[in-house]
Amino acid sequence: MIAEIIITGDEICSGAVIDSNSSHIAQMLEGEGIQVLRHNSVCDDIDTIVSILKETGNRADIAVVTGGLGPTTDDLTPEAAAKAAGVGLVVNDIAQSSIEDFFKTRNCSMTDIDRKQAMLPEGAECLCNPVGTAPGFQLKIGRSHFFFLPGVPFEMRRMLADSVLPWIERRYGSKREFSFIRNISIFGMTEADINQRLAGLAEKFSGIKPGFRANFPEIHVKLYARGKDKNTCNELLIKASEWILSKIGDNVFSVDGESMEAVVGDLLRHKKASLAIAESCTGGLLSHWITNVPGSSDYFLFSGVTYSNEAKIKVLGVLPETIERCGAVHEETAKEMAEGVRRVSGADYGLATTGIAGPGGGTDEKPVGTVCVGIATPDAIKEYRFNFTSGNRSMNKKIFAMKALDLLRMELLSKK
């Protein structure tokens, strides 16, 4: 079974936006045992869209199309689909009532423009959108079953999971081979290092296809196993994961796709310990990550984003002499920040970052990319200094925050 993906939108074609929808859709389809042969992105031009729909209709068994379902004038997909299928546009009752419901539950009123979204090609089956106004639809064009979804990633993902994958399951069910994936997340090693340590993986586990993906500042090793029997595939994946763990060690922070902040959160919850954070150079990113995890209020108490020296002194109790003697970016300052935030908040653990994210503020002694981390535990206070040379401000904030979380993870693991 062969699938194609079609992404519509000028913003994708002109390069203004990087398309991440294709990659998600491809992964999900491959997970269902369907091979994706082509991705196509086309601009918002009706003739171009019609012709790609017709071509794909001659080549693929299944096609997923995103974008162009909204209410505005550059939303051309339903019209293009109708033309490609040789039918007209008609009001789809299910689409109409799903749009009405969407507005009703939000106490908003529906405009004529919103109503445009209920016009679908004749014969199309409406795919309801539980999280947005634009409904999707399913339509046969040529020999191919087309699924039209919104371009907003959040809505597309939900509808792919709720409507498209179950449809495929119902229709093609037991005929397929499945793909099983394991996502091993690594921090603190380069792709080349990892590649070298894992030499021989493909020979040792012949049913496994590995894939490497840099997702700065993490590296993910994805293991794909294909087969009809779920148990056999899973056993193989577990064995391969264990082998990788034995080769890479503690740099692996999760083997099931869990994020670093979720792993740290699990460790804190397991120890019934609480956390407070003092951030300078990471500017709130550490706290943002920690609080992205649902239920993080169980262990996260407080973070002081102390950008000014005054705030470090007044809120965290860092000694003015320390800042004067060592500077704001220094192990001693990081130590006092960690200790201070632990004391102020009453938390079990205090984690602190101070550094230079750039672009300005670097010196010969403390160049851009320098970060000092302090960790205050119930028993001790530890301090570290690192220099990262990855470049821009946003990357520096990320790698600083990740390094701090990774140090806390190792600290929590050592006391397990």
Next chain:
Amino acid sequence: MIAEIIITGDEICSGAVIDSNSSHIAQMLEGEGIQVLRHNSVCDDIDTIVSILKETGNRADIAVVTGGLGPTTDDLTPEAAAKAAGVGLVVNDIAQSSIEDFFKTRNCSMTDIDRKQAMLPEGAECLCNPVGTAPGFQLKIGRSHFFFLPGVPFEMRRMLADSVLPWIERRYGSKREFSFIRNISIFGMTEADINQRLAGLAEKFSGIKPGFRANFPEIHVKLYARGKDKNTCNELLIKASEWILSKIGDNVFSVDGESMEAVVGDLLRHKKASLAIAESCTGGLLSHWITNVPGSSDYFLFSGVTYSNEAKIKVLGVLPETIERCGAVHEETAKEMAEGVRRVSGADYGLATTGIAGPGGGTDEKPVGTVCVGIATPDAIKEYRFNFTSGNRSMNKKIFAMKALDLLRMELLSKK
């Protein structure tokens, strides 16, 4: 002039890697005045590559292809290009000596496998690769000029700049039209609302093509103008932007692609005012955004991410009675948080958020999506309550933080 982009590689087609090459190539080509109508990604299958090359050769004036030039068995592009052009593969002398040079300057020896990379389609013009072993090439297939480049982004970008763009400049020079873009950013309106208010835009400004893009929680209106004369295009874009401003008003927060946090930062800097933040439900995201702007330490002093009630009381001086009487999520609490963080930090402005991001913690009276915002200014303290129904935790954090920044922006604008 019409271009297409073709990306080859199983890792792209299976979704294991997100393709960022297309977006870069498209931007560069559009900058040269060439319209990119389609991107295509195909897997490493010789027949699929041959057919996409032939199809594109019938449609486009120019095509850029990446990937599959290396020495390994899954590198199939030169063979596919030769088949599509109906020629054979031959040793290309320039390619051969460029590969030899590459190894010589690095004191490495060349293997037979490396030599495979000097086999190019007959009649192809070699494009030297100054930063890697695999040379690229230029070849006419159908009516289209094809440029074949490596898939490694670093090598591809260098060769696109060194070889492809100058070739286009030489060949098509003064004949081309250029594309100019303006990005108008809007917060607090739906796409349908915006579309309705901007009805008539396309008729009024016939040289302008508008595009709408939802980038939650913002909506961007992109204006594209095409022409040979830069000044004429720019004047048209300015007029169209002014018209849009007159229709949408204060919901437009920038007309040049600047982010909300940068706009707020500019307003603070202009007033020589400083800012402190107290965050509960936004969990550090507000501070993270504010500190993403280089130079934000000029106006940003401190943020207290006070997740626990104790932290609200101890760090910000919120009255325990207020929390007991009204709860942590309440206008009164937001007010005291804003006032408290302003006092503690000595900042001119204090901005506070407290709300329920979910998934847990909602009640009938205060459902998930409720947020209270407090703003303490040198003259007054204001408080607000909103309810957003967009859904998940991460979206709620975003829209809460954006709403708070937008209220601060309006406050700063009103005192300009």
